Amino acid sequence: MKKITFIALFLSLWNLSTFAQDQNEEALFIRGIYDKALTQGRCYPWLQHLTKNIGNRISGSTSAAKAVEWTAQMLDTLGLDSVWLQPCMVPHWERGGKEEAHLIASKSMKNASLNVLALGGSGAGKVRAEVIEVKSLDEVDKLGEAGIKGKIVFFNRPMDPTQIGVFSAYGGAVDQRVAGPARAAKYGAVAAIVRSMTTRIDDFPHTGTTAFNDVEPIPAVAVSTRHAEMLSKLIQSEGSVKVFIKTNCRKLPDAPSHNVIGEIRGSRFPDEYIVVGGHLDSWDVGEGAHDDGTGCVQSMDVLNVLKRTGYRPQRSIRCVLFMNEENGLAGGKKYAEEAERKKEKHLCAIESDSGGHTPRGLSFDGEEGVFVPAFRNISAWSELLEPYGLVLKKGGGGSDISPLKKQKVMLCGLNADSQRYFDYHHTANDTFEAVNQRELELGVAAMASLIYLLDKNGLSNQ
């Protein structure tokens, strides 16, 4: 064997053995992260306090302010290098008194009341009008003013139950809620009713944002799927159905609020950041448990768990609890704006906002040129995360971190099992009791493991 070949062989074997040793060390460390998360995690009692003692917390509300204060206090107990509040102005919409809706003078069902919830952004008003059912925004355009004016438009296209991931089914139906009422208002509708975003047939109306932009807001409510089915059948059988709707919503001036940030300073590259976060605001019904109390307490617990392993990160790790994801994204925008202003180099931002169910994987997103080399790096870690049931793939990161995308940050979303999520999403049903402790803790461990790998190995995206 030639000497040079021999040396090359030796070096490549040495490399291989170093690689194997690294992999083994990493596997052991990740195992340790899971052990800590499953035995010394704090996310579950934190979630209990956030949901039961503070409750739901729409942007601008007193409870949102309490959530800011209390989560900062909790982060302060972890021995981090710094914890601070990042000010931002948030929209302030209020539901007002409870909304009402009932049938008027239907032949078969006089005055039956409908399970409705005003959509976030709905206008206030009291209307009595005929209901016209549509399945899409296009249909509204086709009906035009002649078909719509003076009527209540009822958007009733169900989420597609054959989608395996329920977020895809949501994505395929939610245009009705977000843009439907404004489209109807444009043609003179007096109110809008939107079928709730869930594949279940049940009695819970699901609120959520609706955007009027430059159109004058009209009353816009979500109706439970059971009542959506009933209403549709009535229209079919009776030809014409009238409904009474009353909403009491009001839009107040923008209010001051905050993102909550906790940081472990990096030992070697303190000016490189890895972010993990969720959003602290919720809708004003239920307890904001799965959306997104779970993402917040998981992100906080990631720092707790990393601390408890004794790991000293090379890069700065930040937990960011974003304000106002639900109706404005003010917190997410502010965080990105400040990061840009301070020229902070963010390696990766991870968001947990798909509920607190069993994690099924992590999905990654980034600008062209960022994504490809970064995902190549990340894919090499598949083997380390596969024993924990995690699949790494291309996909969405999360709303709050999305404004960071153009700063060449790799974005990542924790993918929780989606099957139950829309049983709770934006309803009175989204409570602490719907969250399982182990499922929640596994999400913490998944994100902490990714952060460990990112911090240890870096990422070729900059």
Place this chain on the structure above:
Amino acid sequence: MKKITFIALFLSLWNLSTFAQDQNEEALFIRGIYDKALTQGRCYPWLQHLTKNIGNRISGSTSAAKAVEWTAQMLDTLGLDSVWLQPCMVPHWERGGKEEAHLIASKSMKNASLNVLALGGSGAGKVRAEVIEVKSLDEVDKLGEAGIKGKIVFFNRPMDPTQIGVFSAYGGAVDQRVAGPARAAKYGAVAAIVRSMTTRIDDFPHTGTTAFNDVEPIPAVAVSTRHAEMLSKLIQSEGSVKVFIKTNCRKLPDAPSHNVIGEIRGSRFPDEYIVVGGHLDSWDVGEGAHDDGTGCVQSMDVLNVLKRTGYRPQRSIRCVLFMNEENGLAGGKKYAEEAERKKEKHLCAIESDSGGHTPRGLSFDGEEGVFVPAFRNISAWSELLEPYGLVLKKGGGGSDISPLKKQKVMLCGLNADSQRYFDYHHTANDTFEAVNQRELELGVAAMASLIYLLDKNGLSNQ
């Protein structure tokens, strides 16, 4: 190019394209199975009836008999080729009146009652005695008669929360429940208390089988984990704690019962069988929803869904609802015995008995010589099932089908997400409300897809 090379090339390209075409056809068919399961499945309303109208159904009980009758009726509505009852004799144990346990004369907590449930197989009795805490059966052996006689032995080794799959944690702790009381009785213990099998700290005692075999049964109860923790702390702080236990159990003569079987006759190989099943009996608390109402209604729905796709199987497909998994396995043994007697050639038996949560994969088991070639076949289908989040691996099949193993049958277990399972297992908490419709239906589709692939392609295990 030589003619022969050209022909070889042509043939191999043709093979490749046939393979791709087959794969494509199979992918489309599986997609169709999922569509049907998620839109025309009957498992969820069936489960509602089984749990709410029939309720829990321990072997030998009136409700078990009702469950036999009703499930056979439901199978009869599917247009199968035959539906019949397979007789078997089952053990008949009864809890009797509600058991009791409370502290006696503890310094700090006088007469506090303990949340207990007699274990299946427990003896009857009324005892007052000192409690001695142990963490293992070995510890009982070491203490021997001198340390045990006249006492109540308290098995208190928790399930290991760091196991990612909760069934592994169960497997590592359940020896205390199954064999602990008999071991204690052997050394003269007057009763046994076993920490409930769950990683949660809550108030639900979890029953389950305990085996006395040739030892005279003593009162044996499960205690809720919260009370197990309390009892342990009391023993530590007070040195000696006395407890009163009363159980009212009785063992009646074996009773006649049945497995329920429905069959679609194979068009081409009617004498080759593929089985899908769950167990119809449950413990006598709660509603037997996740254990194993879900496995039963899923197995029934597999036949429904295959029927609705219009698929005409080559081989005979059987749904088998086994009786008496919980305390004897009489149904599983009888089915295997009859299969052997009739020389029925079983290709594969699939069991769903890990709860009705989101399916995470399928695990396979078989005798040496059967497993290796069969699993090689099956592994080739990974790509077809991976889009549905299913991982194929080596692992347990299920108790009811296990007696078929020695007949060279490939065994398969549906692996449901395990994180929540032991929140409900063998408790009053195992009710219909704990089951999610989509999660249940995805299990149906997973098993129906596997059966389709097995039927279409056969299996090299015979």
